[in-house]
Amino acid sequence: MSVSDQVPTQSGFHAKSSGAEVLADIDLAGKTAIVTGGYSGIGLETVRGLAGKGASVIVPVRTPEKAKDALAGVDGNVTTAPMDLADLASVSSFVGDVLNAHMRLDLLINNAGIMACPEARVGPGWESQFGVNHMGHFALTTGLMPLxxxxxxxxxxxxxxxxxxxxxxxxxxxNYENSPYDKWQAYGQAKTANALFANALSLRLKDAGGLAFSVHPGGIFTPLQRHLPQEEMIALGWLEENGEPSELAKQGFKTPEQGCSTTLWAATSAKLEGKPGVYCEDADIAAPTDPESPTARYFGVDAHACSDENAERLWEISERFLKAA
Known part of the structure; x- marks a missing residue:
């Protein structure tokens, strides 16, 4: 696919649609789902939505006690299993357990992530945001490909x-081996990687009838911001000096229940049949970025994140990285 494939479907939903609205007419009984990061923020709301519609949901957990408390109020069939995306051995162990215990995997939601964190290394020395947000999920997904x-x-x-x-x-x-680390550039790279990954993965699922998509959930206050000091969030325009959400945040930010809606739409909408690898936002396919728009930094998708050539190049690099780990 390319940026020309980014054509909104007129889904009928909007920026503040909730997960419950998106799933109103959906039945997921008999389906099996995995949601990484499924015990906080929009991941927790994603699990709540899927389980509430009958799916059996597996949540990989890095902190079992925290997960147990967070998931206690979720109705439905939800189970947990240990996994840390920064630890390839734990990813491999989780994959093996899933392959042994389950006959199907209908939905894999690669939701977990870290943002704008101090420089750190994971795995064999990968920059942590690329390593966790992309490579950990790459290892998980490619391991689960048979299912x-x-x-x-x-x-x-x-x-x-x-x-x-x-x-x-x-x-x-x-991996910032020869250049100074920039936490926001590193986060941006990782998020581009997530979009390109979905593009390349769709090609590899096509003959089996599978699809992959990337989504922008919107601006949401969640534990994802844990590495950002208050003064930085004030400088970004997210908070007022008193620490309260700014007018910009009140108007533009979503609640976690609204933030999960694009994920749930991409996971279930019939409107996405035959549209592999597209990037979605506000419970629809995103339009290409309009560089003339005053909101260009917030909406739409840039061409570099929709390139087949870039997607294949990243897939090959990721396979090489994983093989060498």
């Missing part, structure tokens, strides 16, 4: 962000 390919109509949803506009892939220095 995804065996399940007719399987869908994978990768959580990207409007932050993809901050940076293309740093093709010559992905």
């Amino acid at each position: 995804l390919r065996k399940t007719q109509g399987a869908r994978v949803v990768a959580l990207s962000s409007t932050a993809h506009k901050v940076s293309d892939i740093l093709w010559d220095d992905i």
Whole structure:
């Protein structure tokens, strides 16, 4: 696909549509889903939505006690299993357990992530945002491919962000080995990677009838912001000096229940049949970025995140990185 495939479907939903609205006419009985990061923020609301419609939901957890408390109020069939996206051995162990215990995997929601954190290394030395947000999910998804390919109509949803506009892939220095670390550029690169990953994955699921999409959930106050000091969020225009949400945030930010709606739409909408790899926002396919628009930094998708060539290049690099780990 390319940026020309980014044509909104007129889904009937909007920026503040809730997950419950998106799933109103959906029945997920008999379906199996995995949601990474499914015990906080929009991940928790995604789990609540899927389980409430009858899906059996598996939540990989890094902190079992926190997950137990967070998921206690969720109705439906929800189970947990240990996994840390920064630890490839734990990802491999989780994959093995899922492959042994389940005959199908209808939905894989790659929701977990870290944002704008101090420089750190994971795995064999990968920059942590690229390593967790992209490579951890790459290892998880490719490990689960036998199950995804065996399940007719399987869908994978990768959580990207409007932050993809901050940076293309740093093709010559992905892991900041030769250049100064920039936490926002690194986050932007990782979010571009999530979009390109969905594009390339769709090609690999096509003959088995599967689809993959990337989504921008919108601006939401969640634990994702835990690495940002208050003064930085004030400088970004998200908070007032007194620490309260700014007028910009009140108007533009979503609640977690609204923030999960694009994920749930991408996971279930019939309007996405035959539209592999597209980038979605506000419970619809996103339009290409309009550089003339005053809101260009917030809406639409840039061409570098929709490139087949870039998607294949990143997939090959990711396979190489994983093989060498």
